[in-house]
Amino acid sequence: MSSQERPVTLEVNGDPVRVFVEARKTLADTLREDCGLTGTHLGCEQGVCGACTVLIDGDPVRSCLMFAVQAEGSEIRTIEGLESADGTLHPLQQSFWDHHGLQCGFCTPGFLMLAAGVLEKDPNADEETLREALSSNLCRCTGYQNILKSVLAAAEKLRS
Amino acid sequence: MKPASFDYVSASSIDQAVSVLSELGDEAKVIAGGQSLVAMMNFRLARPATLVDINRVPGLDVIDVGADSVAVGALVRHRRLELGGEVPGPLGDLLAEAGHHVGHLPIRTRGTFCGSIAHADPASEWCVLAALLDARMEATSTRGTRLIPAEEFFVTVFTTALEPDEILTAVHLPLLSENHHVGFAEFSRRAGDFAIVMAMTAIEVADGRITDARVALGGVAAQPTRSSAAEAVLVGRAPGAETFADAASAAAENVTPHGDVHGPAEYRVDLVRAMVRRSLTRALGEG
Known part of the structure; x- marks a missing residue:
């Protein structure tokens, strides 16, 4: 079994992001810990509560039920990207x-x-x-x- | 919780995926939508040493409509079947209706039809549909491809006839003619929860008589099951409230579910009666 970290390139809220994560790291944990985007919350980590919902290529997805390595190349939107650039609330x-x-x-x-x-x-x-x-x-x-x-x-x- | 470590292979072809499985056997697990598998891994109920991701394998996200059957590829998500428009006739209607009841929207955008069937939860809409229509599961390995009929495929809860080195690459479903009427009913405490009991029906009517009847049940046994008792009641009779009530009773009298946290066994028997009658009524467009 491998705890080797691998490079993953994502587009998060419009910005290209490159992180190094273990394959077992969920997208939710990656967003929180490697991207510093702690607005995505983890409630149950079993796909039931939906607190970790983000948009992947436009579709709402549970980010606790997906590994970051699987999101390679995807466009991800989190709560941090919902407001306008000038800070006006969505x-x-x-x-x-x-x-x-x-x-x-x-x-x-x-x-x-x-x-x-x-x-x-x-x-x-x-x-x-x-x-x-x-x-x-x-x-x-x-x-x-x-x-x-x-x-x-x-x-x-x-x-x- | 967090999953245990694993090796990750993002397969770029089916050949690559099956060769990894052939080498590693049950140490490896295939991931497509992952909506059941990742939750089990987060709980460490599943600890595969290697995960073979098929999401980037070209050609698996295909709904292939033939002259008399449809092949649903391994990367077709629930949501696509729910939105419909690709599978013609009553089968397309049934896929859209049942698909709407699979989990919740964010589960349906990611989870796959074939993944649900390979997971073999007896309360899964797709497993019941596979049993209803005698679907044939296309299993691919380095040894070649074989088709497994539904009645052999679902062995017991979460257990199928797939060998550790096989991938469920597609599920083949028969197209239903316009003479078929399809119905679906399930009972769950809240929308999106796993159904406690579900019934799915496909009946063919000609000259006012039922000429072919299929009734399948979920949530009453270790695998999705056909109710041959209900089917026998239906064939030859005129569709209508009395016929449907008799079929529902026959279905209820011939199941032996277990009681659980949702209620005693008798509760499920009552639900079978109600769901079969409801699905038959809906099939005829009266519900």
């Missing part, structure tokens, strides 16, 4: 703020990236589609209603 982020879509905030990056991925592919997603998509992730504080409210309001804003 409409989803602003909407979570406005509609009290978070309490402790641990699950929030995963929900934001999930919702961003869904709305970028399907800007006209209806409430049922969004409800179902949001059921992918776990939140232990909010009871989900305000998360849904936040995403619905952001979807409307993004459409206008």
